Amino acid sequence: MxxxxxxxxxxxxxxxxxxxxxxxxxxxxxxxxxxxxxxEPTFRVKRPPKNEQERFxxxxxxxxxxxxxxxxxxxxxITYTPARFEGVFLRTxxxxxxxxxxxxxxxxxxxxxxxxxxxxxxxxxxxxxxxxAAKVYRPRQFRNLRNDSLYREGRDLLAAEDGRPQAIxxxxxxxxxxxxxxxxxxVQVRHTSWLMYEFSALQTLYEAGVPVPKPYAVGENAIxxxxxxDEQMAAPTLHETRLEDDEAGPLFDLTCKSLAVMLExxxxxxxxxxxxILYWQGEIKLIDFPQVIDIxxxxxxxxxxxxxxxxxxxxxxxxGIREDPNRLADELWxxxxxxxxxxxxxxxxxxxxxxxxxxxxxxxx
Numbered sequence: 237m238x239x240x241x242x243x244x245x246x247x248x249x250x251x252x253x254x255x256x257x258x259x260x261x262x263x264x265x266x267x268x269x270x271x272x273x274x275x276e277p278t279f280r281v282k283r284p285p286k287n288e289q290e291r292f293x294x295x296x297x298x299x300x301x302x303x304x305x306x307x308x309x310x311x312x313x314i315t316y317t318p319a320r321f322e323g324v325f326l327r328t329x330x331x332x333x334x335x336x337x338x339x340x341x342x343x344x345x346x347x348x349x350x351x352x353x354x355x356x357x358x359x360x361x362x363x364x365x366x367x368x369a370a371k372v373y374r375p376r377q378f379r380n381l382r383n384d385s386l387y388r389e390g391r392d393l394l395a396a397e398d399g400r401p402q403a404i405x406x407x408x409x410x411x412x413x414x415x416x417x418x419x420x421x422x423v424q425v426r427h428t429s430w431l432m433y434e435f436s437a438l439q440t441l442y443e444a445g446v447p448v449p450k451p452y453a454v455g456e457n458a459i460x461x462x463x464x465x466d467e468q469m470a471a472p473t474l475h476e477t478r479l480e481d482d483e484a485g486p487l488f489d490l491t492c493k494s495l496a497v498m499l500e501x502x503x504x505x506x507x508x509x510x511x512x513i514l515y516w517q518g519e520i521k522l523i524d525f526p527q528v529i530d531i532x533x534x535x536x537x538x539x540x541x542x543x544x545x546x547x548x549x550x551x552x553x554x555x556g557i558r559e560d561p562n563r564l565a566d567e568l569w570x571x572x573x574x575x576x577x578x579x580x581x582x583x584x585x586x587x588x589x590x591x592x593x594x595x596x597x598x599x600x601x
Contacts, residue, residue: 312331326372330455338360363452368461392404394436401454431459434526449461450462473515475509485557500573502531505529509551
């Protein structure tokens with residue numbers, strides 16, 4: 237029997253019996269808490285209480301959750317005044333950074349987006365910084381969700397373990413089932429993986445010399461990175477900036493060089509334009525990498541690269557830079573991303589070994 241059919245059969249049989257489904261979900265929750273080291277549940281299973289004891293326990297859990305947030309608010313007073321509904325998810329998302337002595341205050345929101353807000357925070361003295369930026373992803377119920385399947389193709393799922401991205405074993409069927417069923421935990425896994433890819437890409441590219449903000453820390457719902465700007469204002473994007481004539485050429489060349497290094501590291505930005513490049517005091521920083529594409533696993537990588545290059549060329553065209561985006565993208569791809577035959581052979585061998593091991597495990601079961 238195919239493994240997918242087997243999982244589907246298990247799901248169908250569970251859905252026939254509400255009690256067995258409840259027991260299965262509770263068992264899964266215990267497994268997830270043990271597997272991923274969750275300090276507290278990330279969701280509450282929506283099921284009416286069977287009796288007064290269960291009603292009491294659910295109520296106590298809700299009270300405890302509210303008390304924790306209230307206690308955090310009383311202990312951690314922030315300068316920034318959040319909007320309605322913003323305060324709870326802001327404090328909850330940044331709480332680990334506050335408790336780990338990385339930030340001491342939230343001063344202002346410097347950018348609001350469809351998926352995330354960015355805040356200027358006062359850094360803890362141990363970081364030897366005055367300001368640090370916190371990118372806080374908005375709760376799912378307040379986000380304008382988009383079709384992200386294009387960007388997720390070929391990705392492994394990443395979890396946050398000890399503040400670092402960690403790949404989830406592909407053979408972890410419990411996680412695969414949760415993701416496929418789009419259960420509350422499955423959605424949370426995908427959400428966390430989205431953040432982990434941005435943080436992981438920032439780490440790799442910063443170390444490779446690409447002009448990106450330095451990443452400092454990551455949590456399940458937020459990323460700490462270098463703040464670009466000063467106390468009066470955050471760095472504007474290129475879209476909001478009028479460059480000097482002698483600046484445009486060098487900055488265009490630096491952007492193209494950054495694209496080349498990204499390809500060498502196996503990445504395409506996926507959404508690069510003048511809206512995702514910051515400008516500050518003659519320098520640029522590339523930002524917003526959650527949709528970063530793996531060029532070795534995503535069939536759309538080259539097409540997305542062409543789109544990124546077209547958008548960059550479109551912006552710099554106003555300064556007299558007339559580059560053919562299709563030719564430039566083809567050159568970048570052939571020079572920095574074309575697969576090596578030996579690498580292809582190694583990948584094929586690895587795939588065959590994985591398939592053999594999976595078949596062997598199924599036979600043993």
